[in-house]
Amino acid sequence: MTSPMTEAPLIEARKLTRILPETVPVTLVHDIDLAVGRNEFLAITGPSGSGKSSLLYLLGLLDRPTSGALLVNGQDTAAMDEADLAHTRLSMMGFVFQFHFLLPEFTARDNIAIPMRKLGRLSRRQIDQRAEELLGSLGLGDHIDKRPDQLSGGQRQRVAVARALANDPAILLADEPTGSLDSKSSEQVFDTLSALVHERGKTVAMVTHDLDMANRADRRVHLVDGRIVPLDGAG
Amino acid sequence: MLLFDIAITHIAGRTRQTLVAVLGVAVGVGFSIGMAALMQGSQDDFIRQLIDTMPHVQIKDERRTPTRQPAEDAFATAAIYGLRPTEDPRGIINPYAAIAWLNAWTPGTLSAGLRIQGVIRYAGNEVGAAIIGIEPDMERKVSSIVEDFTEGSFDSLTEGGNNIVMGRRMAERLGAKLGDTVRAVSSSGGTRDFRIMGLFHTGSSARDEGEGYVLLKNAQILSQRPNAVNDIRIRLADPHAAPAVARQAEARLGYRAVAWQEANEGLLEALVVRNAIMYTVVAAIMLVAGFGIFNIVSTITHEKARDIAIMKSLGFTQGDMQWLFVMEGLAIGLAGSALGWVLGFALTYILSGIEFNLSAGGREMTQLPVAWSLLHYTLAAGFALLSSAVAGYLPARRAARLHPVDVIRGAT
Ligand SMILES: Nc1ncnc2c1ncn2[C@@H]1O[C@H](COP(=O)(O)OP(=O)(O)OP(=O)(O)O)[C@@H](O)[C@H]1O
Ligand SMILES: [Mg+2]
Numbered sequence: 001m002t003s004p005m006t007e008a009p010l011i012e013a014r015k016l017t018r019i020l021p022e023t024v025p026v027t028l029v030h031d032i033d034l035a036v037g038r039n040e041f042l043a044i045t046g047p048s049g050s051g052k053s054s055l056l057y058l059l060g061l062l063d064r065p066t067s068g069a070l071l072v073n074g075q076d077t078a079a080m081d082e083a084d085l086a087h088t089r090l091s092m093m094g095f096v097f098q099f100h101f102l103l104p105e106f107t108a109r110d111n112i113a114i115p116m117r118k119l120g121r122l123s124r125r126q127i128d129q130r131a132e133e134l135l136g137s138l139g140l141g142d143h144i145d146k147r148p149d150q151l152s153g154g155q156r157q158r159v160a161v162a163r164a165l166a167n168d169p170a171i172l173l174a175d176e177p178t179g180s181l182d183s184k185s186s187e188q189v190f191d192t193l194s195a196l197v198h199e200r201g202k203t204v205a206m207v208t209h210d211l212d213m214a215n216r217a218d219r220r221v222h223l224v225d226g227r228i229v230p231l232d233g234a235g
Numbered sequence: 236m237l238l239f240d241i242a243i244t245h246i247a248g249r250t251r252q253t254l255v256a257v258l259g260v261a262v263g264v265g266f267s268i269g270m271a272a273l274m275q276g277s278q279d280d281f282i283r284q285l286i287d288t289m290p291h292v293q294i295k296d297e298r299r300t301p302t303r304q305p306a307e308d309a310f311a312t313a314a315i316y317g318l319r320p321t322e323d324p325r326g327i328i329n330p331y332a333a334i335a336w337l338n339a340w341t342p343g344t345l346s347a348g349l350r351i352q353g354v355i356r357y358a359g360n361e362v363g364a365a366i367i368g369i370e371p372d373m374e375r376k377v378s379s380i381v382e383d384f385t386e387g388s389f390d391s392l393t394e395g396g397n398n399i400v401m402g403r404r405m406a407e408r409l410g411a412k413l414g415d416t417v418r419a420v421s422s423s424g425g426t427r428d429f430r431i432m433g434l435f436h437t438g439s440s441a442r443d444e445g446e447g448y449v450l451l452k453n454a455q456i457l458s459q460r461p462n463a464v465n466d467i468r469i470r471l472a473d474p475h476a477a478p479a480v481a482r483q484a485e486a487r488l489g490y491r492a493v494a495w496q497e498a499n500e501g502l503l504e505a506l507v508v509r510n511a512i513m514y515t516v517v518a519a520i521m522l523v524a525g526f527g528i529f530n531i532v533s534t535i536t537h538e539k540a541r542d543i544a545i546m547k548s549l550g551f552t553q554g555d556m557q558w559l560f561v562m563e564g565l566a567i568g569l570a571g572s573a574l575g576w577v578l579g580f581a582l583t584y585i586l587s588g589i590e591f592n593l594s595a596g597g598r599e600m601t602q603l604p605v606a607w608s609l610l611h612y613t614l615a616a617g618f619a620l621l622s623s624a625v626a627g628y629l630p631a632r633r634a635a636r637l638h639p640v641d642v643i644r645g646a647t
Binding site: 053086091101104105106117163 | 236237241244245248541542544545546547548549550551552553554555639640643644
């Protein structure tokens with residue numbers, strides 16, 4: 001449950017608070033203290049509107065906190081500018097959302113190639129090869145050249161997982177990745193994520209409504225009204 | 236290249252809108268090129284005519300500033316205004332030395348003459364005239380008048396004797412015809428009879444109504460100024476060298492030397508204004524074409540809000556997104572420019588082929604003068620690209636600032 005003191009956690013939130021500056025300010029999350037360790041499968045649960053997505057956006061550097069600190073690899077992100085944040089997302093984070101969010105004009109292979117081309121570490125040939133390998137490992141070997149509208153919901157979501165893994169990120173952040181899938185596809189996606197942690201040494205933080213899945217994760221935090229509340233024995 | 240690929244898929248996804256925007260730019264570029272070709276062509280034609288008909292440098296027996304008065308030398312504070320140089324009856328002092336000096340270095344040919352004011356009479360009619368004494372063989376080399384004869388010829392002067400050639404309109408006003416004898420009276424009172432041996436029509440009414448050419452020696456006798464020369468005209472191989480030649484001649488000889496550019500300053504300034512108007516119109520056309528691009532890029536950024544959010548969440552920066560949409564505007568501008576070049580070329584070609592007759596001016600114009608200039612193509616495309624970059628930049632800036640979380644939250 002605690003990460004070793006000698007090594008900084010992958011992502012650490014300290015009194016993290018995000019308030020939307022509306023006419024009536026909306027508190028999305030409040031005073032969150034949370035450390036996501038390496039090679040951990042973390043589940044985030046809570047009722048609808050409790051701030052699960054908001055927390056995930058903050059952890060994934062898509063949003064910036066109103067107060068409190070967010071550390072990535074022990075480094076405070078407050079000092080980072082927009083380009084630094086973008087590069088950190090590109091090189092060490094992967095996102096999977098409830099909705100697949102693929103670029104509609106591009107094939108499965110090209111969708112996966114885009115973050116790799118952006119990072120620019122591999123040649124075009126290596127990129128295409130890696131894209132095809134990722135698709136193959138997620139059981140999509142026959143759908144490499146299909147555009148998103150030619151794929152089923154579960155297939156799209158797995159392409160999205162493949163894309164999130166394209167740059168071999170340290171952490172995968174998933175917001176209800178199985179929310180729109182049937183139970184068979186959900187199992188496939190969950191198994192994929194679980195395998196990432198337990199076979200490939202990745203870290204996964206997953207928001208889910210599915211308590212059964214949440215309990216199969218290594219750890220679970222529960223949000224209510226934007227705060228982390230202790231689990232009553234269930235975790 | 237990645238952003239370029241994405242940009243292309245975005246605009247390729249909306250064929251009709253893209254086509255309209257590309258055509259908008261193409262029409263703008265094409266018409267600008269066609270218009271510029273026509274404007275430049277007529278301007279070149281006009282200047283060519285000036286250069287053909289006018290002396291490139293004209294040196295007269297005048298000084299640009301009145302000669303220094305003895306009083307100014309005597310009294311340091313004295314300033315003398317309003318003096319006009321008296322006409323020196325000797326004309327240009329030591330003209331043959333001046334001519335020899337000019338001949339030695341000017342890259343061209345020159346003709347020296349005596350231009351006098353006088354009156355020509357015939358059968359009770361009287362017309363004020365500039366009577367110009369020239370050496371026909373020299374004059375032929377600097378003046379295009381030889382080609383403007385409608386009756387008789389310039390060569391008749393060469394034969395010697397008391398011959399005159401004059402503008403057709405002057406003869407009409409006098410009521411005289413070819414072969415008639417007219418009487419010339421100089422301002423100093425000398426008179427002499429001349430036989431009309433040629434009539435010319437240059438198209439410039441000042442010359443057609445007011446000029447008569449005689450042999451230099453006859454003009455000198457008429458004005459009682461033996462050996463005087465007051466008008467040296469130079470025709471240069473390179474007309475653009477005229478101001479430099481004029482400056483050098485004036486500095487050495489002290490007489491006022493006027494280059495054709497100076498003599499036609501007003502006309503040339505009018506051309507500058509004309510060009511300014513043309514560029515304004517071109518800019519306006521491009522602005523309109525820019526609206527087409529603004530429209531399409533704006534639509535794309537709206538429709539692609541989700542994709543922008545995805546790309547930003549993947550790790551694309553605000554700058555990347557801005558570039559992406561500016562590039563989409565530029566791509567349309569580029570395609571439009573290329574098509575516009577073809578259109579402009581075709582338009583210019585068609586314009587250059589239009590034939591018509593305009594004999595009233597005497598000089599018949601059979602084809603529209605058009606100029607083929609690479610500069611027009613470069614400028615039109617430059618304007619188009621600039622306008623498409625701006626048209627792409629404005630919506631791009633807004634799109635780039637879009638907060639991915641707002642879109643992602645709204646979509647789920
Ligand atoms: N732009 C916004 N303006 C006002 N309120 C907002 C805005 N975005 C989110 N909220 C509110 O903030 C709270 C947290 O939202 P969030 O999306 O993080 O919840 P969630 O736990 O992910 O819910 P769900 O399980 O339904 O996805 C909600 O009550 C929501 O209504
Ligand atoms: Mg949510």
